[in-house]
Amino acid sequence: MSIILSAKNLTKTYPGNKYRSLINFNLNVEKGQITALLGESGCGKTTALRIIAGFESAEKGEVIINNRVMANDRLFTEPNDRGVGIVFQDYALFPHKTVWKNIVFGLNKLSKSEQQSVAEKVLSLTGLKGYEQRYPHQLSGGQRQRVALARALAPNPGVLLMDEPFSNIDSMKKNQIREEIREILKAAGTTVVFVTHDTKDVLAIADRVAVMKEGVLMQEGTPKEIFNHPANEYIAHFFGKTNVFQGNADENGKVASEIGVFNLPEGKDFGENVSISVRPNSFLVHTTERRGTVQVLVKKRIFMGEYTELICSIQSGSEAGMDLFVHVSSDFQATNDHLWLEVEEKNAWLMDLH
Structure with a gap:
């Protein structure tokens, strides 16, 4: 063109x-x-x-x-x-x-x-x-x-x-x-x-x-x-609600964080400190503990029509106390206020910390 x-x-x-x-x-x-x-x-x-x-x-x-x-x-x-x-x-x-x-x-x-x-x-x-x-x-x-x-x-x-x-x-x-x-x-x-x-x-x-x-x-x-694939945290937040975690990269291109270990995108080098963006609808939500999950406490449920927004607080680790936005189906049911979240690598976007 x-x-x-x-x-x-x-x-x-x-x-x-x-x-x-x-x-x-x-x-x-x-x-x-x-x-x-x-x-x-x-x-x-x-x-x-x-x-x-x-x-x-x-x-x-x-x-x-x-x-x-x-x-x-x-x-x-x-x-x-x-x-x-x-x-x-x-x-x-x-x-x-x-x-x-x-x-x-x-x-x-x-x-x-x-x-x-x-x-x-x-x-x-x-x-x-x-x-x-x-x-x-x-x-x-x-x-x-x-x-x-x-x-x-x-x-x-x-x-x-x-x-x-x-x-x-x-x-x-x-x-x-x-x-x-x-x-x-x-x-x-x-x-x-x-x-x-x-x-x-x-x-x-x-x-x-x-x-x-x-x-x-x-x-x-x-x-x-x-x-x-936002370039940085500012753009990630500008395009709607997202959850940003902090990760540490090693010499092998692995980034460790509270929500899992991820691979740096090919050709990217953000230094040791990396931000990880996860959109609210990108979590796998479990009602029982599983390997590789992070435990959260549901503080609030907001019915949004097509989905329900959960405002959750991480319960342990370096991100303890951090609030997360999690979107689940409107008919989602849980027996208590404790959930476990999992993130697949395809749904975690690694970006510059700045």
């Missing part, structure tokens, strides 16, 4: 801020790929998006879109000449214009017949046929988002940039709207970069994700890769 967007070594420091907002940020996005920039507020993800869009300049680095250099230390291309479409967090629709007029607003270089052809195409693509003469205030949040998306897609941008696209959507409707937006973007074949702080957005629609913290891109991969 061809690379449509390339950001190389982008660095940015805002005046009056002694910390850099972006540090040597690198990103390649392939044609038709949906890539998420994921992180907490202030991690640099929106700064990266704004530099790619041309709303801000980097003090160092280069932006290339469709094999054309848009910005470096000698060149700066204005946003309207970069061939990018943008969906803002608040959608930025014109309240006094109809859906139709919002969509054709950026098509002024086309003839009326060409505008009509493009508008009808994106109206059909986004499921907005029949809403042409409505105004933004007459639409639901999800419909307004689709109008903003249709307007951004109408000029056929090389790259579509989206800033927190689901933050203004009612939580009850988010899952449905995420599915709809992914279907629209894939049907259009659009190359997308979107910013979010919500891992659910990433898991629902992204092909790839770049996890950021304090201006640094910490890990990049598919959502499944990063969920199952």
Whole structure:
């Protein structure tokens, strides 16, 4: 696949801020790929998006879109000449214009017949046929988002940039709207970069994700890769509840811990101290003691619908007193509050302690 967007070594420091907002940020996005920039507020993800869009300049680095250099230390291309479409967090629709007029607003270089052809195409693509003469205030949040998306897609941008696209959507409707937006973007074949702080957005629609913290891109991969194989403890916790144990590696690549002995991944060397991540649904739960298990006391049971969450405390060893999250089936029954947990090697992910 061809690379449509390339950001190389982008660095940015805002005046009056002694910390850099972006540090040597690198990103390649392939044609038709949906890539998420994921992180907490202030991690640099929106700064990266704004530099790619041309709303801000980097003090160092280069932006290339469709094999054309848009910005470096000698060149700066204005946003309207970069061939990018943008969906803002608040959608930025014109309240006094109809859906139709919002969509054709950026098509002024086309003839009326060409505008009509493009508008009808994106109206059909986004499921907005029949809403042409409505105004933004007459639409639901999800419909307004689709109008903003249709307007951004109408000029056929090389790259579509989206800033927190689901933050203004009612939580009850988010899952449905995420599915709809992914279907629209894939049907259009659009190359997308979107910013979010919500891992659910990433898991629902992204092909790839770049996890950021304090201006640094910490890990990049598919959502499944990063969920199952986080680079460090921060990323493991960011992608949902997990249990992190400490282990000690020997010269033979064996890592000993309270929950078992595991092999270091091939080619990995984390030093003597290693973190081990185990997701709550990855434990084998026993009601009697077995070899290779760790004893826990169930402190609380929380019914979650499809499963029950157990909050347990380790009873002995170096991790004694540590609380664990354990997910079991909703109909799980135990005769007392003492359980024994086991972890298979395939469900234990070894990672850098830091």
